[in-house]
Amino acid sequence: MLETEGVTKSFGGVHALRGVDFSLARGEIHALVGENGAGKSTLIKVLTGVHRPDSGAVRFAGAEVEFHRPAEAQRAGISTIYQEVNLVPLLSVARNVFLGREPRTRFGLIDTAKMNRGAAELVGSLGVDIDVTGELGRLGLGVQQMVALARAMSVDSRVVIMDEPTSSLEAKEVATLFQVARDLAGRGVGIVFVSHRLDELWRLCDRVTVLRDGRRVHTGPMTELDRVTLVAHMLGRDAGEVARGGATGFEGKHDRDREPVLTADGLEVRNRLHGVGLSVRPGEVLGLGGLLGSGRSETVKAVYGALPVRSGSVEVGGRRVRPNSVRHALRAGIALLSEDRKAEGIIPGLSVRDNIALAVLPRLSRAGILSERRIDELVDTFVRRLRIKVANPRQPVRELSGGNQQKVLIARWLCTEPTVFLLDEPTRGIDVGAKAEVQALIDELAGQGLAVVLVSSEMDELVEGADRILVLHDGTVTGELAGDRMTGAALLAALAGHAGSGEEGSDE
Amino acid sequence: MTTTVAAAPAGSGGTRARVARVAQRQGALVILVASVLAATLAFDSFGTAGNLENIALQASFLAVVALGMTFVIMSGGIDLSVGSVFALGGVLAAWGSRYGTLAALLVPLVVCGAIGLVQGLVIARGGLPPFIVTLAGLLFARGLLLLISDEGATTYKVPPGSAFRELAQGGLLGIGYPIWIVLVAFGIGGLLLRRSSYGSTVLAIGGQEDAADLMGLPVLRTKVIAYTTCGVLAGFGGLLMASYTSSGVTVLGVGMELEVISAVVLGGTLLTGGAGTVLGSLVGVLLLQVIRNVINQVGSLNSNWQAVISGTILLVVVTAQRWLAKVEGR
Amino acid sequence: MSERLASKPRSREKPERPRRRRIDPDWIRRNGVYVALVLLLAINVAITDNFVSDATLRLQLIQVTPVLIVALGMALVIGTQGIDLSVGAVMALAAALIPLYIGYGTGVAIAIAVLAGGVSGALAGTLVARIGVQPIIATLGIMVAGRGVANLFGGEIKSIRDPGMVALGSGSLLGVPYVVVIAAVVAAVTWFLVRRSNFGRQLVAIGGNKRAAELGGLPVPRVLLTTYILCGLLAALAGVLLAARSQASDPTKVGLLVELSAITAVVLGGTPLSGGQVRIAGTIAGALLMQLITATLIFHDIPDSTAQIAQAVIVVAAVYVQLGRRKARP
């Protein structure tokens, strides 16, 4: 139904796509996978008129098409959820859902009541309970992704393209999303699905196309591939070589008998956190579990001083850290990798190099003058260590693929040589290879005595990576799992137990 | 099926957030009401019907221009040409009035609209920064004005008895037409912003232009319309002024763009776009006008002190506004 | 020049195939302002009498200094995604202070005048960085109040006869006028700040993504404050140089509309108003381009109306050359 033939696209010197053939059938769910920077998002943007291919053709419903703008693709019946959530933060949720096709009254005016009702229904049917008249920007990324999904569902499309829709979603929401996708496919809608959470692919997709370095290297039914072969295709290595890796890159548990290096107590954030406390020992990985909006991101932000707290204390190494000051937190050795890469992480116009060195500039300068040589050395080290894929460290970071941007940010924080590293969704949008690398890195860092707080929506990551898991609900700590009790099932139960609001657990 | 998303501490948070938002957006209104009350108590001649109508009438010219500017700013742009276009509109109206009222109305609207259209096309299609394009527009409109008035030497007069004079000098129910016009225009503007897809698109573009584009909204068209409307409204403001003063004064509108922008921003519109209200801009214009009036009430104040005081008041108002927003927001 | 085209850094991993030898649009984009400058120079050499002389060149350099110095400060502010409308008023204030304190010696008077600019910049910086007022409105208030203060201090126009000031304005060092030397030093220092200093890197980062910079532990308020103070200091310096050159200070007229010229120079030079980048060499070329446009129009005795229209068209054309091919999409 939607096809490309020999599509090539390059940006300056970067060949993002090289002669890619791709085809999507009616009613199929087609996975598109590949490493970071393999060209998935670029292919999607070519399909939907954001970019024009340098050469090659796009065919839709049998006819060759040339979309000049995303609007044209949409009008033709292709609806897309782009990778970086692309909604308007200052507008209400309802407006975001219906932008451009709002319900009208008899007088041609927008029927606000109907729009709000419609949005509430749609969002509600996805299991999200929010005030649809509130500003979208105030919601967490996960909720925003659900809103984007609601928007994509609200139109009758023949093709729905989802670029990493699950990256910020919790198991529950992922299940909802899958349900929606299957319903759509059942009605004959073709779906393109991109994800770095490979397990999801077998649960959902019919076929898969693997991209590597802008080339299509494999297309075939999902069931014919096992995980190892898929990864081997993605990385371009031998299956045998890949096979030894586990589900995650985590190896084992850490030494945890030392005194806590970070202790937070009674953190209060109006309407968000109610007396949250936690402590982490050097070398320990503390997991934070919880449902969407349960306050995990707030907790780490509050510890970092980036979210004003009304009361509560944070101590590092027995010393109280001045509250509500990022600079003091940093100086005390705390670092935070934020979940929202685009809004709170990268500085798009700056080079990769300057983005990495950002937090340690004063250290790399004497009398206010930067030592370019020392910056280069530092940057080179981390580019190699984290295997960041850049043409040149002076390339603007905005040109990197999502996963590589994430690595740049991790490098930024490692430069500060933290004693406590708060990681909010550190593997969000990172490919398998990189994900395993990041996970291994977390292990390694913990092994070197770093205290890590890990927020993740991926159950596996928490269970395998953490030494201990705190469960949050509605801004309070409602449980702790450690040792033998730390299994996927136990975690699920802990989450569900508090979320079911009186009902019999969940039907998962 | 159960709703398993941990809802944000909804209810209270939602309404609280909304209260905060209203306070922030309507901070200017709070300050306007306060200053009107204070001025009424302090000066006998302030609260008189005559004086208040004066304020409203004086504000109406600026308000018309501010309406167009509001949409442009909300779309994330800016229009520096409004002052010159305002003056040009006035001169064209006075010139046209000699050929009848219809000409007095149409000529300025068409020409000023065309200037806005060209600016909009260059900005939207060419992707040039609005600041520079409309700065050039400022020069262009002023140059055009000088060209049609012999380097400013000729001032066209609206012929005595022309119906065109009635437009700004007449009134209904004892209230000048310009005030009515402003009320209607802002009513329409408000509806357009809140209840039309054009308005949503403007806000979406201002909020996140690339997202608006990816959502398939007509970004180019909407921008072009915003600048064209702004040109038309600036020209219309000038036309009203020409009717009010019965002449096409060539020296008008210098620095007006900054006054209009500050009114719009005072009214709570974000200069970066994406948020704001039409009513806020009206409040902003009134606030500026009241400040000016109050300064005059003080009487024989040296003109330099007037500047110092009005600048200071502006700073105090925006500081107070920020403060309100912070207090309510936390 | 095409040599430079070819020698762009290649990626180490995969040497690119040599591209077709067409002018790279990206190259034009980066160097549009220089192209325009060279073009206009060439046109003048061809058609303007008495143009090719070192006296003419020197005159342009002298005349561009005030705008250039202001533009350099403005470039820094724009780099933080801000804007400073108060520069003209600050120039006037500095110029007004000179005659008042010249009795204490040239150096003292200059120091006080320049410091006053720093104070004004500190006020702007505080409003923007600590209170969170939108830069355009904060500096607009200061612009209005600042000119009032300048008038209060300065009173009527005063002539400056102090030999030190006169020498500063008309003397030269090895044939290069002092004012040009000073502008060159300021430009070099600013360039160094932007390219090589911790402060410059932080400034650009804040302009690129303020929230990310905050979370990165950058001293955002301090950097912003410093930036506005620098801009104020430079504007004041420009005011002092202008006063020295005209041997007078006229608080009503000095620096009128200089903010617009400075912003135009900065944008022509390729610094986007959306912040996150500062181009010093481009700013210099932008200021020179503006100066040359004005000079060309005077050389050919173009009447004001036509001159303004021509200026509008040239500015848009120059920015178009600069940005033309770039699609407005990220």
Added chain:
Amino acid sequence: NPGTNEEAAPVGGNDGGDQQVVKESSGEGCTLADYGAEKIDLGEAVVGFSQSEPDTAAFRAAETKSIRQAAEQAGVRDLLVTNANNELPKQIADIQNMLSQGVDFLIVAPVNSDGLDPALNAAKQRGVPVLTIDRKVTNTHCADYVAFLGSDFYEQGRRAADALNEVTGGTAKVAVLLGSSGNNVTEDRNSGFQDQVRERYSDLEIVAEQTANFARDEGQAVAEQLLQSNPDIDAIYAHNDEMALGAVTAVQAAGLDPGQDVRIVSIDGTRNAVQAIVDGDINAVIESNPRFGPLAFETAEKFYAGEPIPEDVIIEDDEYNAENAEANIGDAF
């Protein structure tokens, strides 16, 4: 047609030996009865003065000061002063504000000749007589305003041409520094000059006309450019003193001797410019007399006494040149 009605106004005020001479007055007389205003006693009255431009310009400062002093002299109850900062809408608002504050008599220095209609109408409705000074409005005499007191800018332009002819010996290449575009002072001073040159002085060749917005630094910058592109310029006519003073610096910067190599003539009569004549940098200045205060209150008193007031009361403008500058510098403002 000017039915001259020579009238020597008495010397007024204690404004430093300030002379006040009416050069001529013309037009039908307008009496209190014609105007239809109520008779009041100036001593009991609140008088409003709407100034057009900031008081930092020497001319405006002298004008405002003169009005203030004369008001004190006349012993009015109160004098309200507003300043329109050169904005017509602000002046309209200013006047309306003063009316609502209950002024009985208005002196207006109009921002512009046209466009004050709403303000004048409001004054008429309240029966408040209006006297305009230094710039005439195009409205109806004796209906919209009582009289105009001021200089004849066109005549100033003609006299500037005469002076330039005198100081250059009749042959010169002249550059003109124009005031701001769209300003009728610019217009009149330009056309008066042009007409006189065309009619009388065929050897004065105008080689360039550029605006310098009445500002000193712009006068300097423009003159520098003109001297560069037109090295044979040997005379400059500036529409005000400030631009002339800027031109002096420009001429010096070009390595020439102002007043000698390049003759300079301007209009205004500020102290700085007259001093420049004394110093030999400027050759002649046509005065534009700002001392309207005594004449204005004189006129008001006469008006309320029932005497007819002529439409135009043209104030005498002096001329400063090499012969008299040193002696008369005390009169400059």
